[in-house]
Amino acid sequence: MNYKISPRAASLAPSLTLAIDSKAKAMKAAGEDVVGFGAGEPDFDTPQHIKDACAKALADGFTKYTPSSGIPELRQAIADKFARDNGLTYKPSQIIVSCGGKHSCYNVILATCAEGDEVIIPAPYWLSYPEMAKLAGATPVILSTSDKTEFKVTPEQLRAAITSRTRLFILNSPSNPTGSVYTPEEIKALGDICVEKGVLIMSDEIYEQLTYDGATHKSVASFSQAHYDHTIIVHGLAKAWSMTGWRLGFLAAPEPIAKAIDAIQSHSTSNPTSFAQKGGVAALNGPQDHLKSWLAEYAKRRTYAWQKLNSIPGISCVNSKGAFYLFPNISKLGLKSADFCARLLEQEKVAAVPGIAFGADDYLRISYATSLANIEKGLDRLERFCKTLAK
Numbered sequence: 001m002n003y004k005i006s007p008r009a010a011s012l013a014p015s016l017t018l019a020i021d022s023k024a025k026a027m028k029a030a031g032e033d034v035v036g037f038g039a040g041e042p043d044f045d046t047p048q049h050i051k052d053a054c055a056k057a058l059a060d061g062f063t064k065y066t067p068s069s070g071i072p073e074l075r076q077a078i079a080d081k082f083a084r085d086n087g088l089t090y091k092p093s094q095i096i097v098s099c100g101g102k103h104s105c106y107n108v109i110l111a112t113c114a115e116g117d118e119v120i121i122p123a124p125y126w127l128s129y130p131e132m133a134k135l136a137g138a139t140p141v142i143l144s145t146s147d148k149t150e151f152k153v154t155p156e157q158l159r160a161a162i163t164s165r166t167r168l169f170i171l172n173s174p175s176n177p178t179g180s181v182y183t184p185e186e187i188k189a190l191g192d193i194c195v196e197k198g199v200l201i202m203s204d205e206i207y208e209q210l211t212y213d214g215a216t217h218k219s220v221a222s223f224s225q226a227h228y229d230h231t232i233i234v235h236g237l238a239k240a241w242s243m244t245g246w247r248l249g250f251l252a253a254p255e256p257i258a259k260a261i262d263a264i265q266s267h268s269t270s271n272p273t274s275f276a277q278k279g280g281v282a283a284l285n286g287p288q289d290h291l292k293s294w295l296a297e298y299a300k301r302r303t304y305a306w307q308k309l310n311s312i313p314g315i316s317c318v319n320s321k322g323a324f325y326l327f328p329n330i331s332k333l334g335l336k337s338a339d340f341c342a343r344l345l346e347q348e349k350v351a352a353v354p355g356i357a358f359g360a361d362d363y364l365r366i367s368y369a370t371s372l373a374n375i376e377k378g379l380d381r382l383e384r385f386c387k388t389l390a391k
C-alpha cells in the first residue's frame with residue numbers, strides 16, 4: 001500500500017528532542033544511571049489545593065462537555081489574572097482556554113496566517129513555532145541571534161525582515177530555550193515596529209513568573225492601546241503551576257481573533273477537559289505562595305549550573321534571566337550539537353538537547369528543572385566528557 005502523506009504533514013521536521021529523549025528513556029529503563037537535562041517541565045508537583053479542586057469536580061460529576069472556549073468561571077479568572085498581574089483589561093469573550101499553551105499557539109497561527117504569509121521567528125526558537133507556521137501554509141522567517149546579544153533580536157533586525165507578506169511576529173520572553181528576558185524598553189521597541197508596520201505579535205508569556213536577578217516581565221500588549229490591538233498573548237498553567245500534564249493553556253486576543261479561534265477550536269478539540277478547568281480556576285484564584293519557594297530553588301540551581309558550565313574549558317555560557325534553561329556555547333569543542341549530545345549520552349549517560357533543534361547549532365539546552373544533586377552529577381560528567389574532546 002502506498003500511503004500518501006499530505007504535503008503539509010510531510011513538510012514537518014521530526015523532533016530531535018524526542019529522539020534523544022526516547023533513547024535516554026530506553027537507557028533508563030534498561031537500568032542505566034542516566035542524568036536528564038532534557039526536561040521541558042518543572043520537577044515540582046502540582047500544588048495540593050489545585051489537585052483537590054479537580055478531584056472535587058470529578059466527585060461532583062463535572063464530567064461533561066463545557067463551552068468550547070472554556071467555562072465562564074475560568075475565563076473570568078484568567079481575565080482577573082491579566083488585570084491583576086499585567087494591568088490589562090480583557091473581557092472573558094476575549095479569552096480562550098485551550099488544551100495547553102502549545103495548542104493556544106497553534107490556534108493563533110491557524111487563525112491569523114494564510115498560505116504564503118510570513119511569520120517572523122527569532123532563533124533560538126521554541127521548536128514548535130516554525131512547524132506550526134508550516135502547518136498553516138505560512139513561511140517561517142528565522143532571525144538568528146547569538147549569545148553576544150543574549151539571544152535577543154534587535155529592532156533593526158526585525159525591521160529589515162518585515163515584508164508586505166509578514167503577518168505575525170513571535171516573541172517569547174522569558175525564552176525557551178535560552179532563558180533570556182527582554183527588558184521592558186526592548187519589548188516596547190519591537191512592539192513599536194510591529195504597530196508601525198501593521199504586523200500582529202504573538203507574545204508567548206508562559207514563563208512570565210519565572211525570572212531572576214530582578215529581571216521583570218512586561219507584556220508587549222501593555223504599552224498602549226495600539227500595542228494591545230496588535231497583540232495576542234499566549235499563556236498557560238504548565239510552568240508556573242507545574243501542570244504540564246493537565247493540558248491547560250489560554251490566550252487573550254482582540255475580539256475578532258478570539259472569535260475566529262473559538263470557531264476553530266469548536267470544530268477541532270472542543271473544550272479542554274472539564275474537571276481540569278476547575279483545577280485551573282483554583283490555580284489562578286488561589287494562593288500563589290508555592291512560587292516563592294520554587295523560584296528560590298531554581299535560582300540556586302541556576303547559579304550553580306552557570307558557574308560550573310563556565311568553569312569547563314571550551315564552554316561559555318551567558319547567565320539566563322528567566323525560565324529554567326541555560327544555553328551554553330559549545331562551538332569551541334569541535335562537534336555539531338547533535339553529535340555532541342549523542343556522544344554525551346553514550347559516553348557519560350547525560351541527556352541534553354542539541355541546539356540545532358532550536359535553530360542554533362553552536363549550543364546545548366540544559367534544563368535545571370531537576371534536583372541540585374542531579375545537576376552536580378550531570379555537570380561533573382559533562383566536564384569529564386569535554387576533557388576527552390579537548391585532547
Ligand SMILES: *Cc1c(COP(=O)(O)O)cnc(C)c1O
Nearest residue numbers: 100101102126176206236238249
Ligand atoms: C511549555 C511551553 C509552552 C506550553 O506548553 P503546554 O504544555 O502546551 O502548556 C508554550 N511555549 C513555550 C515556549 C513553552 O516552553
